[in-house]
Amino acid sequence: MSGRIMTLIESPCILVCSIDLNTGYCFGCGRTRDEISGWIGMTPDERRTIMTTLPARLETVERRPRRETRRARMARERAAGE
Helix, strand or coil: CCCCCCCCCCCCCCCCCCECCCCCCECCCCCCHHHHHHHHHCCHHHHHHHHHHHHHHHCCCCCCCCCCCHHHHHHHHHHHHC
16 A cells, blocks of 8 residues: 555445436435535535435435346345355
């Protein structure tokens, strides 16, 4: 390694990445496009504040995405291999 220290940034992303056109929220995490694009530049406190609003936002999305998410597919494939 080159001496760089990588820090983990807490994120609500579940690899769905599809925006509900009626609410403007991502179907997977509940964030807006601006929040998603600015996430890495936010302070931990700013991210935590947004994360507290996400469960309520997700209740307002008009529909769920039809496609299987990458995370769901990987979990299904793992379970089938057991």
